[in-house]
Amino acid sequence: MSDLENKIFYPLIGDKFPEIKVQTTHGEFKLPDHYKKKWFVLFSYPADFTPVSATEFVAFTKRYEEFQNLNCELIGLSLDQVYSHIKWIEWIKQKFEVEIPFPIIADLGKLANILGTIHPQKGENSVRSVFVVGPKGIIKLIMFYPQEVGRFLDEILRVVEACQVADQENVFLPVNWPKHEFLGRQVLIPPAKDQETAKQQPKEYGSYDWWFCYKSLEYG
Numbered sequence: 218m219s220d221l222e223n224k225i226f227y228p229l230i231g232d233k234f235p236e237i238k239v240q241t242t243h244g245e246f247k248l249p250d251h252y253k254k255k256w257f258v259l260f261s262y263p264a265d266f267t268p269v270s271a272t273e274f275v276a277f278t279k280r281y282e283e284f285q286n287l288n289c290e291l292i293g294l295s296l297d298q299v300y301s302h303i304k305w306i307e308w309i310k311q312k313f314e315v316e317i318p319f320p321i322i323a324d325l326g327k328l329a330n331i332l333g334t335i336h337p338q339k340g341e342n343s344v345r346s347v348f349v350v351g352p353k354g355i356i357k358l359i360m361f362y363p364q365e366v367g368r369f370l371d372e373i374l375r376v377v378e379a380c381q382v383a384d385q386e387n388v389f390l391p392v393n394w395p396k397h398e399f400l401g402r403q404v405l406i407p408p409a410k411d412q413e414t415a416k417q418q419p420k421e422y423g424s425y426d427w428w429f430c431y432k433s434l435e436y437g
């Protein structure tokens with residue numbers, strides 16, 4: 218048997234998010250259908266009652282409204298039982314006066330294994346992952362973080378908005394968008410795929426060259 222035949226394939230960008238029933242602090246539901254027509258960010262973390270993850274939960278909650286303004290829901294995941302999640306949510310409320318408004322999956326390992334978030338060198342729990350999923354259940358972005366490093370919420374909000382703009386406007390986005398050094402919030406035109414388009418695009422848009430054209434968004 219070749220190495221390739223032995224290889225486990227995890228979901229990639231562009232794949233449908235795995236269809237799976239999950240037990241959460243808000244009851245049982247099916248992913249990704251539960252969030253039909255919405256975006257969602259699924260984020261896994263190593264375990265309840267751990268300090269880095271506690272700071273992340275407080276931060277996600279404080280910025281929940283910003284995710285909702287992007288038509289985006291949040292859902293946490295760890296390999297803890299739902300009872301543990303409930304106790305941990307209570308603890309966070311007591312200590313930080315923050316009530317977690319979104320569901321947390323109590324995973325027995327099934328979804329974490331499918332998503333590839335269990336890295337045996339890091340123990341039997343999950344590493345930190347972020348899956349941004351679009352309204353048709355397609356995975357738009359995947360990020361992994363080590364257990365030791367908390368996520369940067371500005372970046373997660375940024376990539377949700379960036380994925381939405383790229384999708385809805387059929388454009389590409391430059392580094393640091395929407396705060397690019399000279400393009401600002403402007404967006405890039407997808408590279409031309411034929412000679413005629415290559416000739417036309419620089420006439421129609423701002424351009425540095427036929428393969429580097431840009432425009433302003435009509436809104437915002």
Ligand code: BEZ
Pocket residue numbers: 263264267268269270271364365
């Ligand atoms: C945390 O603080 O999130 C954490 C602590 C120990 C192991 C894994 C995660």
